[in-house]
Amino acid sequence: MSNPSYLTNLNEKQREAVLKTDGPVLILAGAGAGKTKAITHRILHLITSGIKPENILAITFTNKAAKEMRERVFKLIEESDLNLPVSFTERPFVSTFHSLGVHIIKENAQKLGLTRHFTIFDRSDSRRTIKEAIIELGLDPKQYEPGMILSIISREKGKGVDIHRFFESVGNDYMREIVHNAWQRYEATLRKEKALDFDDLLLKTVELLEKNPDIRAHYEKVWRYIHIDEYQDTNKVQYKIAKLIAGDKKNICVVGDVDQNIYSWRGADIKNILSFECDYPGAAMIVLEENYRSTQTILEVANHIIKKNKNRFEKNLFTKKGAGEAITLYEAFDENDEARFVAEKAADLIGKGVDPREIAVLYRANFQSRALEEAMLSRGVEYQVLGVKFFERKEVRDALSYIRAALNRDSLSDIQRVINVPARGIGKVTIAKIFSGMLDRLTPAVLKKWSEFNEILDDIAKKAQAEKASDLVKFVIKRTGLEDMLKNGTDEDLERLENMRELATLATKYDFMMPGEGAAKLLEDSALATDQDEMEEDKPAVRLMTIHASKGLEFEYVFITGLEQDLFPHRAMESKRDKRDDEEERRLFYVALTRAKKKLFLTQASLRTIYGARQVTVPSEFIFDVPDKFIEREERASSGGKVIYFDI
Numbered sequence: 001m002s003n004p005s006y007l008t009n010l011n012e013k014q015r016e017a018v019l020k021t022d023g024p025v026l027i028l029a030g031a032g033a034g035k036t037k038a039i040t041h042r043i044l045h046l047i048t049s050g051i052k053p054e055n056i057l058a059i060t061f062t063n064k065a066a067k068e069m070r071e072r073v074f075k076l077i078e079e080s081d082l083n084l085p086v087s088f089t090e091r092p093f094v095s096t097f098h099s100l101g102v103h104i105i106k107e108n109a110q111k112l113g114l115t116r117h118f119t120i121f122d123r124s125d126s127r128r129t130i131k132e133a134i135i136e137l138g139l140d141p142k143q144y145e146p147g148m149i150l151s152i153i154s155r156e157k158g159k160g161v162d163i164h165r166f167f168e169s170v171g172n173d174y175m176r177e178i179v180h181n182a183w184q185r186y187e188a189t190l191r192k193e194k195a196l197d198f199d200d201l202l203l204k205t206v207e208l209l210e211k212n213p214d215i216r217a218h219y220e221k222v223w224r225y226i227h228i229d230e231y232q233d234t235n236k237v238q239y240k241i242a243k244l245i246a247g248d249k250k251n252i253c254v255v256g257d258v259d260q261n262i263y264s265w266r267g268a269d270i271k272n273i274l275s276f277e278c279d280y281p282g283a284a285m286i287v288l289e290e291n292y293r294s295t296q297t298i299l300e301v302a303n304h305i306i307k308k309n310k311n312r313f314e315k316n317l318f319t320k321k322g323a324g325e326a327i328t329l330y331e332a333f334d335e336n337d338e339a340r341f342v343a344e345k346a347a348d349l350i351g352k353g354v355d356p357r358e359i360a361v362l363y364r365a366n367f368q369s370r371a372l373e374e375a376m377l378s379r380g381v382e383y384q385v386l387g388v389k390f391f392e393r394k395e396v397r398d399a400l401s402y403i404r405a406a407l408n409r410d411s412l413s414d415i416q417r418v419i420n421v422p423a424r425g426i427g428k429v430t431i432a433k434i435f436s437g438m439l440d441r442l443t444p445a446v447l448k449k450w451s452e453f454n455e456i457l458d459d460i461a462k463k464a465q466a467e468k469a470s471d472l473v474k475f476v477i478k479r480t481g482l483e484d485m486l487k488n489g490t491d492e493d494l495e496r497l498e499n500m501r502e503l504a505t506l507a508t509k510y511d512f513m514m515p516g517e518g519a520a521k522l523l524e525d526s527a528l529a530t531d532q533d534e535m536e537e538d539k540p541a542v543r544l545m546t547i548h549a550s551k552g553l554e555f556e557y558v559f560i561t562g563l564e565q566d567l568f569p570h571r572a573m574e575s576k577r578d579k580r581d582d583e584e585e586r587r588l589f590y591v592a593l594t595r596a597k598k599k600l601f602l603t604q605a606s607l608r609t610i611y612g613a614r615q616v617t618v619p620s621e622f623i624f625d626v627p628d629k630f631i632e633r634e635e636r637a638s639s640g641g642k643v644i645y646f647d648i
Contacts, residue, residue: 006044006076014038017253017286018045021225024246024280025253026273030317031302031594032293032554035255036065039227040072042253043092044080046225053077055222056092057245059100060229063528065552069229070094093223097238098528101201108208108215117407117520119195120527124392125413126150126186126197133185137178144178152179153186157199158235158267160206163187194410198528202237209244220247230552231256231276235267243279250280258312262548262588270311291317293554293597295324301600301630302593305622309583317594326632327600329623333636334607334614335368335562339375341603341634342559346542347379349557356382358556359542362592364568367610368561369544376542386545391526395482395496396503400526402476403519406460422485424449456480469510469518473503547592558596560589563604563620589622602626 007015017027017038029035039058047053058073060066073092095103106116121129130153131146156166163183169176190197196204209216228234228242231254246252254276261270277283291299299317306312332338346359361372361383369385376383390396398421405414412435419426426434426449433441434450442450456479463475477483477500486497510518543555562568569585593600604619 004045004048006041006048006080010037010041011290013286013288013290014041017288018042020284020286021046021049022251024250024276024283026231026276026283026285027253027255027288028285028313028315029255029257029288030291030315031257031260031591032291033288033317034290034292035229035288036069036072038288039229039253039255040069040076043073043227044076047077047092048080051225052090053092054090055224056227057100057223057225058092058094058227058229059097059242060094061096061233062552063096063099063525065229066094066096066099096528097234097241098198098201099524100241101205102524102528104205104208104215104219105196105201108212111208111212111215112204113191114194114196115408119193119404119408119411119414120201120524121190121195121197121413122391122527122529123150123198124397125195129186129189129413130182133182133189136185137181139178144182149179149182153183154199155267157203158237160203160236160240162203189413192410193412194408195413199237202235202241206237206240206244209241216244216247219245220249224249224251226252228252228254229256230260232258232261232270232273233263233268234272235269239269239272252280259306259309259315259587259590260551262551262584262591264584274311274313287313287315289315289317291319294319294594295321295598297324297326297630298593298596298600301327301626302590304627305586305593305625306590308625309586311583325599327602327626327630328634329626329631330601330603330634331619331636332603332605335371335605335609336375337636338561338603338605339371340379342372342561342601343375343379343381345559345601346376346557347381350381350542354557356540356542358597359559360550360553360555360557360595361542361544361559361561362547362550362595363544363561364547364570364588365562366546372544372561376544382539382541383544384539384541386543386549390499390502390506391529393496393499395486395500396526398482399473399476399480399500399503400523402457402460402480403464403472404523406457407464407519407523409457418480419453422481424453426450426453464519465516467515469507469513469522470504472519473500473507473522477501477504547588550595551591554595554597556596556598557601558592558599559601559603560592561603562608563602563623564608564617565620567608567610567617568620569622586622 007018010018014034014037017025018041021042027035027038029038043056043058046056058069060069073094077091102120105112105114105118109116109118127146127150130150131141134141134144134146134149163180166183167180190200209219223245226242226246234242242252254273256273258270258273261268264270277285296319299319303316330338330341332341342361346361349359350356363369363372373383373385391400398418401414401417405411405418416431419431426446430442430446439447439450459479460472460476463472467475482500483497486493507518507522510521513521568589569582602623604617604623606617608615608617
């Protein structure tokens with residue numbers, strides 16, 4: 001019997017991955033090896049084989065990757081010969097782990113003492129609440145940095161540790177005791193406001209599945225075939241979710257690349273993929289090595305670099321594209337000379353007709369972007385920095401807080417945020433009385449203001465259940481007085497108003513949903529937004545980003561900057577990095593190399609200013625790891641300066 005048409009454009013290994021449908025399957029997919037193509041065609045093959053679309057689950061890590069996979073799956077289904085009815089609405093469930101958690105929690109909210117409209121704390125909400133907890137403890141948030149304490153709490157939750165288990169491990173450790181006390185207050189706020197944070201979306205999902213056999217059985221039955229993308233990035237809680245839903249059938253297909261495990265600092269456990277065959281005895285392992293993205297030169301360098309690592313599965317990427325261009329190495333005088341070189345090369349490429357969106361400048365640490373941005377501005381090169389989040393702008397958060405407060409009156413953080421935006425003359429003491437239920441102690445004038453504020457929330461709540469999402473945002477901007485407050489103000493105020501109107505534009509993508517559902521999805525997506533979601537696809541600009549943020553993206557031309565010892569590979573101040581950390585830094589370099597389709601530029605500076613001190617640097621070991629035959633060195637411009645070394 002001839003192969004179905006959808007199998008003909010797959011290579012042999014991809015076809016093997018598609019056809020192996022039952023039981024556990026591990027697909028080791030190298031960078032650019034067509035893993036998304038394999039997963040999407042596997043889903044189509046399952047449906048063609050008689051599996052109902054709604055019985056298929058596919059989970060990945062970023063919203064961008066989930067969106068791409070969803071669109072490709074739906075397109076394949078629409079173009080297939082399945083003759084699905086016009087009214088067909090049941091489709092495979094394709095989402096991120098966190099969106100999956102939101103879905104399961106909303107369907108079982110009462111079990112957790114929540115409503116379907118529970119609030120999701122994003123990272124800034126969490127940092128603010130931790131800061132308040134630190135102040136309540138009589139401590140200085142400058143000494144006990146809220147972000148650091150939140151990172152510890154987040155890391156523990158990612159390991160499946162709740163506050164009670166953490167308390168058992170505190171002992172006499174002063175710092176851990178402070179974290180525990182701050183965590184207690186933080187959890188109390190979450191409970192009071194009927195809210196969950198980013199990590200709770202996963203932790204509470206595990207809790208529901210582990211403690212409720214009926215709920216677990218339900219999802220085992222609903223999702224009979226499970227696909228997990230980027231499996232090397234799963235933490236212990238995500239690993240548990242996948243295992244619990246897979247149940248006894250174990251029809252689980254995981255796709256990943258050990259060589260791209262770069263998130264151990266936020267809990268990703270490389271052992272999950274390395275021990276998959278032990279966790280799921282009899283698992284099939286399929287290796288995808290043919291690369292469809294990069295030139296052979298780029299791949300040979302990447303293969304050579306990553307072979308130094310011990311914790312990996314052996315694989316060797318290759319392509320039929322040809323050798324391609326050599327890798328350019330530029331040894332700059334300092335960070336300004338390095339930035340000038342990058343900006344001039346980018347301008348030159350754009351002048352030759354290269355789409356600016358196909359040029360990426362990568363760096364190991366965020367502080368490196370300053371010099372690069374200045375050089376781009378000086379050279380007149382349009383650029384966009386990933387990491388400047390739209391949803392974190394004050395005015396956008398204000399508009400969203402009004403909607404959240406309207407749908408969840410227990411969300412005191414949102415009420416506190418907007419009760420005086422615009423100003424209503426309700427002071428801190430009055431707010432404290434309101435939150436303590438002491439309305440009888442308010443003056444008639446203040447009680448009237450509080451009543452008027454609640455009328456606004458009531459109106460927004462009614463609109464949320466009756467109007468499409470974009471109209472709801474427009475209503476919020478007008479009804480709250482935000483528009484009147486900003487439209488006659490400064491240029492900055494007008495820009496803030498434009499940002500709120502942009503939120504209404506963004507909300508149109510939810511307008512196809514039922515009223516209420518669209519508003520809820522807007523709030524969910526805003527809370528779960530990542531750096532990559534900020535990339536303006538239509539903006540013709542060079543992309544500047546950290547290497548971590550570049551994961552999953554690809555560009556024709558890639559600059560990897562700051563290749564100096566202690567910067568990349570990175571050495572955290574006052575910490576001794578062990579061998580495992582060194583392997584992760586090498587994986588990070590591998591990820592950076594394999595973002596490039598046509599050409600790579602590597603740059604290093606002989607002098608760099610870090611924390612205000614000008615330092616002589618040593619070239620990164622990664623530069624020496626690249627075989628000379630693949631390198632072409634670009635001479636420094638005479639104006640770049642000369643490095644003079646002094647014996648100290």
